Amino acid sequence: MHSLYARLNNFSAFLSSCLMGLLAAIALSSFLFTAEPKGELTLASVKVFPGSSRRMPTVKQEFTFVNFNISADLTPLFHWNTKQLFVYLQAEYVDSKGVQNDVVLWDSIIRRKQDAVLNIAGRNKYVFRDLSRSFRNAQAANYTLRYNLMPYVGVLTYGEAGRTSEPVPFPEPETVS
Numbered sequence: 001m002h003s004l005y006a007r008l009n010n011f012s013a014f015l016s017s018c019l020m021g022l023l024a025a026i027a028l029s030s031f032l033f034t035a036e037p038k039g040e041l042t043l044a045s046v047k048v049f050p051g052s053s054r055r056m057p058t059v060k061q062e063f064t065f066v067n068f069n070i071s072a073d074l075t076p077l078f079h080w081n082t083k084q085l086f087v088y089l090q091a092e093y094v095d096s097k098g099v100q101n102d103v104v105l106w107d108s109i110i111r112r113k114q115d116a117v118l119n120i121a122g123r124n125k126y127v128f129r130d131l132s133r134s135f136r137n138a139q140a141a142n143y144t145l146r147y148n149l150m151p152y153v154g155v156l157t158y159g160e161a162g163r164t165s166e167p168v169p170f171p172e173p174e175t176v177s
C-alpha cells in the first residue's frame, strides 16, 4: 500500500517536472525567434492648435494633431508562442523644460497572424498635449512604431518596427479666429 502511494507520488513529481521543463523550453525557444520586422512610418501632417480643456476652460493649452501612415508586415512575429501583439505609435521629444516625454498617440491589439499586415492612414487616437501646456520651444520629436509581444509562456518582449527618418519639429500653432 505504502509503496504504491510512494510510486504514484514519484510519478506525479516526474510529470510535473516534465511539464516545467517543457514550459521552460517553449519560453526559451521564443528567444531563438528574434524576428525584427521592419515597417515604414511616415507623417502626413503635424499641426498644433491652441485650445482649452473642458475641465479647465479658462486655462489655455495647445493640442497637437498628427496624421500618420503606417505600412508594416508584422507576421514574422507570429509563431506558436505568440498570444497577441500590442502595437503603438509613440512621440518622443524633449519639451521646453528639458523633460524627456514618451507619449502614446495610437495603439492597436493584433490577435491573428492574418491581421498583422498593417496599411494604415490614421491620426492620433489619444490627446497629445504637453505638461507645460505649450509645444513652443519643444525640441523636434521622433515618432516610433513599437510593439509588445505577449507570449503564451514566458516574458513580454519589446521591439521597434519603424521610426520617422529624422526628428520632426513642432510647427507654430495655427491661428483660430
Ligand SMILES: *[C@@H]1O[C@H](CO)[C@@H](O)[C@H](O)[C@H]1NC(C)=O
Binding pocket: 042, 043, 044, 068, 069, 121
Ligand atoms: C498617407 O496615406 C494617404 C491615404 O492613403 C495618402 O493620400 C498620402 O499621400 C500618404 N502620405 C504619405 C506621407 O505617405
Ligand SMILES: *[C@@H]1O[C@H](CO)[C@@H](O)[C@H](O)[C@H]1NC(C)=O
Binding pocket: 092, 093, 094, 141, 142, 167
Ligand atoms: C531622435 O532621434 C535622433 C536620431 O535617431 C536621436 O539622436 C535623438 O536623441 C532622438 N531624440 C529623442 C528626443 O529621443
